Ligand SMILES: NC(=O)C1=CN([C@@H]2O[C@H](COP(=O)(O)OP(=O)(O)OC[C@H]3O[C@@H](n4cnc5c(N)ncnc54)[C@H](O)[C@@H]3O)[C@@H](O)[C@H]2O)C=CC1
Ligand SMILES: CC(=O)C(=O)O
């Protein structure tokens with residue numbers, strides 16, 4: 201156990217986070233650190249068609265006549281100059297028309313059709329794409345992100361039109377240090393990298409997994425205001441173990457089995473060295489790596505590079521926020537969290553990440569010593585594909601070992617190695633049932649019936665697997681079987697449920713999208729060289745504290761996605777504050793470490809806000825090289 205956790209005191213975390221995230225600070229009007237991006241003209245070294253085909257600078261029909269003259273565009277566009285607002289309106293009318301025209305068709309191609317239109321906009325005009333996405337985030341996050349991004353990845357070889365991001369393959373060994381210079385941007389702030397080995401709950405999708413890196417970075421821009429010119433989606437293609445793809449003539453990736461062992465590590469090492477050589481300040485988010493590698497790579501790089509694993513660490517933070525929310529929903533203080541009994545279905549990268557973080561959070565609340573850490577362990581019951589995990593499990597995964605139940609403990613509850621999920625829930629009567637199994641429908645009628653016997657007044661059911669069809673259950677099932685007092689959260693979005701008595705069963709989206717953008721932005725603006733456990737904990741606690749007492753009592757434990765830009769700003773500020781406290785912050789651009797450390801909480805929030813990119817067209821001026 202990292203000694204850090206033993207040293208931290210609870211009082212300096214939860215309570216101060218609540219203060220740090222108070223809405224009062226949002227009303228500050230001082231703008232001490234305004235960036236001038238967006239006001240000065242942007243110098244471009246291209247003209248004519250080159251600029252129309254460049255999504256970073258293209259304004260399409262919104263180029264003014266003077267700009268058209270200045271940039272040799274006259275005659276290349278229809279004569280009518282339209283405003284950015286009119287552009288959006290025209291695009292939206294077209295998009296809505298398509299929705300109406302395809303309403304009779306099956307639902308998946310309908311979502312894919314929307315993705316295609318948005319993707320084409322992304323290719324031709326990034327500013328407009330992000331304007332549409334930010335203004336309609338509730339409607340289009342499920343298209344660019346889960347669940348539709350899953351469908352996109354499954355069909356990526358067919359959907360591929362224009363490349364986006366970079367591809368490093370096993371064939372590029374020895375070349376990566378040079379290859380990184382093929383990317384046109386001299387500054388890259390955020391990379392999301394995948395090897396496509398476990399995309400959402402859809403398994404090994406090989407090179408097609410690039411779609412998830414693109415979708416995550418869309419949220420980095422929309423939620424965190426990372427400049428879209430400074431993001432880079434990356435696919436590391438080391439082959440695939442998906443036999444269907446290996447045989448598919450349309451597949452765009454390497455049609456051979458995945459590299460493994462030292463060969464695999466050597467490819468990832470080479471990639472990391474190459475990107476950090478060209479962009480020393482970049483942050484790398486590892487996404488959807490199979491569990492086998494997720495933990496090993498995280499341990500290998502986290503003390504050397506600015507990186508984190510979203511599935512292990514981002515998911516853990518979001519789950520902690522949700523678990524604390526479900527304690528508050530019972531009308532109890534967060535400090536009662538260590539009394540909660542939690543059954544976790546799924547012991548992969550996400551499940552184990554959540555278990556480790558939840559155990560540490562409980563241990564801190566119990567006094568932050570060895571006995572607190574040991575006592576926290578006994579609150580968890582873990583079930584994987586082979587049933588309840590106990591110390592009797594053969595060839596037990598070392599990451600799951602700390603959560604294996606002692607045989608005596610299990611038999612005291614009438615359980616044994618490999619007991620079914622239904623039996624575990626029946627015997628343990630948990631306060632929380634949390635699914636990260638990737639098995640759609642795992643929380644069967646029998647399991648949910650058993651949750652009615654939960655010792656909690658507000659049994660919490662988190663069906664966190666993605667995409668929608670992999671969710672362990674639906675909210676309709678939860679509210680009809682467990683009852684309207686249940687608290688429900690899912691990884692992919694569901695609509696609220698109107699119950700028979702007219703009440704509304706609230707559906708929370710418990711997804712790492714509420715944390716990873718703020719973790720990335722906070723790390724960037726603090727200039728921290730690594731991403732510490734404390735920074736991740738600060739992010740989780742900020743998210744937990746974001747919800748008001750009224751909201752949580754109604755079972756609303758996560759914010760609405762419509763406020764994702766605001767929550768991301770708060771999370772980023774909490775991450776910066778923690779980086780300063782841990783003496784990790786080295787500053788960003790004009791804000792050096794000394795200046796940063798002098799900022800008040802309100803000034804940190806203001807600093808974050810002023811460094812978030814917004815989709816506005818800059819004035820363009822041509823200048824020869
Ligand atoms: N909501 C969110 O923010 C996030 C959701 N996820 C989702 O979590 C799921 C799992 O991701 P990973 O842990 O990386 O996958 P993984 O493949 O590493 O782990 C899956 C785990 O589920 C277990 N499992 C399989 N069948 C089971 C069954 N019948 N009963 C109980 N357990 C069973 C497996 O033994 C394994 O331990 C995916 O669907 C992913 O989309 C992952 C990250 C974030
Ligand atoms: C949300 C996410 O990261 C996943 O399902 O893998």
Ligand SMILES: [Mg+2]
Pocket residue numbers: 400487488510511
């Ligand atoms: Mg993921």
